[in-house]
Amino acid sequence: MGEENLEAQAIVVGAGPAGLMAAHKLAKEGLEVIVVERGQYAGAKNLSGLLYSTVLSEAVPDFPSKAPLERPVCKRAMGFLAPESFTLLSFGSSKWSVPPHNQTWVVYRAQFDRWLASQVEEAGGTILEGTVVEELFYEEEGSMTKVSGVRIRGEEEPFRAPVVILAEGAVGLVTERARSRLKMHSGEKPQSYGLGIKEIWALPASTIEDRFGLDPGCGAAMEWVGSPFQGLVGGGFLYTGKESLALGLIVKLESMTKAKVSPQDLMEGFKANPEIRKYLKGGELLEYGAHLIPEGGPRAVGQLSQHGLLIVGDAAGLVNASMYHEGANLAMLSGRLAAEAVIQAHLLGDFSRESLSLYDRMLKESFLMEDLSRLKNIERAHMVFPRLMAELPSRFANLLVDLFEQAPVPKREIRKHAFQRALDGLPKLQTLLDLWKMRGMLG
Ligand SMILES: Cc1cc2nc3c(=O)[nH]c(=O)nc-3n(C[C@H](O)[C@H](O)[C@H](O)COP(=O)(O)OP(=O)(O)OC[C@H]3O[C@@H](n4cnc5c(N)ncnc54)[C@H](O)[C@@H]3O)c2cc1C
Known part of the structure; x- marks a missing residue:
């Protein structure tokens, strides 16, 4: 990296969906943005499979004809597996087989993130691949500590920008250290x-x-x-x-x-x-x-903005860990909202926490926080999940198998036997209570 590259209007750490969507928005606005990615290419270290594209479709409306999408999801299924039986509820709609395919796609992130990175470059942003951010660069202003860039592994001089967006993904070490150094408050409970x-x-x-x-x-x-x-x-x-x-x-x-x-x-x-x-x-x-x-839900989300700093995506804990398991789309939404706050901060020339907390406000009003707030009781659901899973899948699968058992006896007896076997020894009140608590996972 040459001396002339050591300054930008915004630096993004991490080229996952959160960081790339932030950079895409900033670059489209004409800001000089640099994304630093430690992998050999964007997506090199990423895994996920289902992409909900409601946020992407606003940023790149013609993405279905450009992005490396594997297949649109035309059919979904949810199943219970038991050692000797199974139940599978398969469902779909003719609407899912035609555009916009219910905005649900199978993607391989190694290809998808690379493509999204190319969109950032097309919009005028720069991606520095194979480059590790080791630490944020801090400056003191009176009694205030602010973020003024990043320190790159192997570089002596800091790489400066008035604002950094941390999009490191889960368990980001730079994020963790920044939280502690900038005394950013944690969530009500530790992340899980x-x-x-x-x-x-x-x-x-x-x-x-x-x-x-x-x-x-x-x-x-x-x-x-x-x-x-x-x-x-x-x-x-x-x-x-x-x-x-x-x-x-x-x-x-x-x-x-x-x-x-x-x-x-x-x-x-x-x-x-x-x-x-x-x-x-x-x-x-x-x-x-x-x-x-x-997977800690809303109570594990802490402070996400500070002087010169915003935290987005998995690094911020913004995953809907309900039955929808939505991460990438929410990462993109938080990235876009962070970029909107940065654009506003550039217009005002003010990168203080007060100015950047526009991000927190937009996040709060978005469907992301609405969805996340519904998961505040997810821990209770997680507590009863093992008990229910030990009982229900095999009982339910066996019930269906038993209902269709063929024997030279009246069907009424077959049904009676099937239900007796399904309910035998089941703590019914406890199971009903557990099922009620499981609604915390619906999202
Ligand atoms: C097995 C699995 C399946 C999943 N399935 C789904 C699914 O079906 N649907 C869904 O929506 N979500 C799914 N998710 C979640 C989804 O992958 C994440 O929510 C999403 O990737 C978060 O995006 P992000 O940009 O915040 O972080 P990431 O995608 O993790 O990107 C972070 C990037 O930052 C880089 N980085 C980290 N530290 C540094 C550093 N110090 N310097 C430079 N670069 C750095 C990393 O290399 C990485 O490229 C799944 C996750 C897993 C693990």
């Missing part, structure tokens, strides 16, 4: 994390379409809970790419460590389930990765 693991399996497009019952070009998204997850808080997913499947799981880290279960064992158990195994048959494992996801 889910561990996400994903594998990509190669399969021919026609095999995928046959196995999932899809029209050519259409995709499916399946989510599963039940026995492979050993009563832990979490579940698995299976998404269809063009010529590959993305199979993975997200399990609350705390419940995994408490139960002393290894993520590899969980993944092997998930893949070994006959209902899952059949989708992978004949496939070739292409890649594997693991990443943390903030």
Whole structure:
């Protein structure tokens, strides 16, 4: 990096969806913005699979014809897995098979983030790849400490800008240190994390379409809970790419460590389930990765703006960890709102916390915070989840199997036996209470 590059109007740390959307907005406004990404390219370290595109479609309306999208999701399914049985609720709409495809896509982030980075460059922004931000650069102004840039690994001089957007993703070390140095208040409770693991399996497009019952070009998204997850808080997913499947799981880290279960064992158990195994048959494992996801909900979100600083995306804990598991779209929304606050700050020439807290206000009024605020009781739901998962998936799957059992007896007896078996020994009041608490996960 030459001396002439050591100043910008805004620096973004991290080229994930949050940082790239912030940079895209800033560059479009004509601001000189530089995104610093430690990976060899944007998306090199990212994993996620489903992209809700409501925010992207506002920024790049013609993205469906430009972005590397794997398949639109035309069909969704939610299932219970039990050792010897399963239940699968599959649903869709003819509307999902035509544009705008319910704004739901399967994407591989390695390709998608790279494309989004190219949009930032097209708009006039700069992406510095393979470059690590080690620390923020601080300056004192009277009794106030403000952020005035970043320190890059291997560079002596700081890289200056009046405002830095931290988009480091989950468990960002620079973010953590900045919070402490700038005395930014934390959330009401510490952040908690889910561990996400994903594998990509190669399969021919026609095999995928046959196995999932899809029209050519259409995709499916399946989510599963039940026995492979050993009563832990979490579940698995299976998404269809063009010529590959993305199979993975997200399990609350705390419940995994408490139960002393290894993520590899969980993944092997998930893949070994006959209902899952059949989708992978004949496939070739292409890649594997693991990443943390903030799942603490609104009470784990702390202060997000300070003098010269804004925090966005997973680094800010802005993930909807309900059944929607929405991270990337919310990351993009927070990135865009942060950029709007930075644009306003440039107009005013004021990068103080007061000025930049426009971001907090816009966030509060957005659907993001509305959704997140509904997760304030998610911890209670997480507490009862293992108990319910130990009971319900197999009971429900067995009930359906038993209802259709063929025997030379009246059907009334078959039904009676099926319900008796399903309810036998079930603590009914407790289960009803648990189900009520589970609404905290609906989002
Ligand atoms: C297995 C798994 C499945 C998921 N599935 C979904 C899904 O289906 N749908 C969904 O919406 N969300 C999903 N998510 C969540 C989603 O991936 C995140 O919410 C989203 O990526 C957050 O975007 P971000 O830009 O905040 O952070 P990230 O995407 O994590 O990007 C942060 C970037 O910052 C870079 N960086 C970090 N530190 C530094 C540094 N010091 N210097 C320079 N660069 C740095 C990183 O290399 C990275 O590129 C999933 C997550 C996982 C782990």
